[in-house]
Amino acid sequence: MKLKLGMTGMDGPTQAALTEAFHAANQSSGNRFELSAAGNEADFVIVDMDSLYGPMSFMQLHNAGKHVIGYTQAPRTQSDSRLARPLDPAEFSNLLGMLADQRGAQPVLEDVQPEEPMPEPTPAAVVVQQAVVEDVAPLESAPPAGTTPAPKQQDHLPPSPAVTVAAPHPVAEAQPLVANVVPEPVHHATLADWLVAGALKGPVAFQRGDGPELRIHPVQREYQGPTGLKPLIAYFDAAVAEHDLRALADGDWQAGTAQPLTRLVWLAGLLAGNGRIVAGLPDHAHFQLTKWPQTEREYPKHFRIATAMMKGPATVEQIAEAASVPASDVADFVNANLATGFATASVDGVNAPAPGILGALRG
Template identity: 45%
Template sequence: MALTLGTTGMDSATEAELRAAFQQSNATRGGRWQLVEEGQADYVVVDMDSMYGPMSWLRLHAAGKHVIGLTSAARTQTDFRLERPISAAGVGLLLDQIAGGGFVAPTPPADAAPAPVAVPSGMSASPVRQDQLPEEMPKPVPEDLRARGVQAPKLPDSVEAGTLAPTSIAPPPVAPAPAAPAPVAAAPAAPRVHGLADWLADGALQGKLRYQKGTGPALLLDASARTYHGPAALKPLAAYFEGPVDRAAFGNVDDATFAREAAPLGAAQPLVRLQWYGGLLAGGGKLLPGFDPAAKYKLGKWPQTEREFPKHFRIATAMMKAPATLDELAAASGVGHEEVVDFVNANLATGFAEMVSDAPTDPNESQKGGLFGRLRGK
């Protein structure tokens, strides 16, 4: 029985390039695949990097199709992933993966360049820093999310010193001024309590480290490269974000041990993914302190949604349309209010989302920079 493949959500040049690579790969596999129209195909390739790719994926996913995401990103929410740039070798490995590995590729010459490795969606190799998508680049997380946007008022120097400033009016000569009471020593500030999400902030840790809680899975962190090796799923790590974590809980790992232990854990994943999950759990259905529950929120760019949380795609779609309140996002996405709040928290913590001010904008702002000024700001 022939396997059928279709395409959608891509421009004509990309489709022509993909068809050429498919024909070359299929010819070496006995023509067991057929390229058909989207509606007749068992598997459909969608350009997830295009403007309409995510919407095409949502439509096909609802129709029960097996979707292959064509993307340069390290992960995708589709069933399978085809890596950019398109090549016959990459398409061939994808076809073999879907077909169950029945085809054995011929052994390449010794001097041939290594072929790309086909891996399941969500477990692809992490790109180097300069190739990461802007929304996957790590962004500094505030030292304390609970104090975000709140600044302590500046006290007069005399109060900071624990004494009152002398009055400019001389005391009556008939009686000496009463002795000033001894300054009361201020109580020492409570030590800063760090959770795992705080340690994952850019610059908080350095080098190669191992973190494990109880009998849970080990996390190998390369803090300098901003990547980690661990389970593909996030939900098994929920307990890791509960309670304080001491710096001593992170054990240093030498390069050889790190490479040996990382191999069975799969490809490196961006560390910001763990930060995102920490933000998702931080509020427990309530907006993080420092943010207005009545304000509007928006996504600056499309985030990497996780397959473990399928409703997040609908929330992200609503947030990309226009700034909206939490209640408006819940109504537009059909998702519960608390789950919407948690998703907004996760993207606030990683810089994907922002709170939108209701203050009127300068009507002349668009004229100051002109077209090229606005393009430079993007």
């Protein structure tokens, strides 16, 4: 049974080029893959990490437990595997072969269809064949010498009707079969997705309802908004489309009133798990602060949680018991500091990357 490969998070020309390259790479690596129209059914998914929606597609697929192949010109990527841009056909073939070997997929021989027998000619075809055969008269013996040969009787017969044979229609050249791969629907981004490095190309403003205006400058890694963070919690609840963000001119940025964008990233991580560690780490994972974070006055319990986490690696339950706070508060605090890089995670003594949106925010 062939492994399934999907593609998403890319424009049409990029997907068409990758699709064409896939057929050659798949054939040279044992023909062990087939393209899948639905990403949720694919064993592996190629994501264009250099596109606007690529990182968002990666986070969605990563959280769903898919093996993501990052197509990027960057030397490193957060995805499970990397496919370098510009595309190298040999590297693509080697990557498919390695992934297939890891899954134990065996090479698949191309199906060879037996030749079909030529169809029997139809009556109409027989008529045409007979019509194009030359009318050859039988050989006659030469007349005796000194006699005048009698006129041939057939010379006085009316001419036979002409037979018109239509010219054959030109045969169109066979076109290569290309799988009709339907890209996945674009992931509905939240404000957290727009805080991922590279998602925004310039300063923007965002406002929801009667809430305060929030201005984000991705290049300077700053934002302008209310002093506290809790007035912005509702901004992370629902989807935020690109047209919801208003581009700012250079003169719209108010110098001297900006705050570090890290605070917004911290809030995005705090709200990401809803009281649980973001999917991707087991319950027995251990967490530890590598340096003292800036604790917010709006969250007084965080000081006790930070004190407990500075003592050494511990599980969420162990930290909650040491700090005398609910485990849900610990999980949210851990998520926030994994997103900002102030905390690390380990599983059975081995460092583990920040999962999902936390790793994307952390970069």
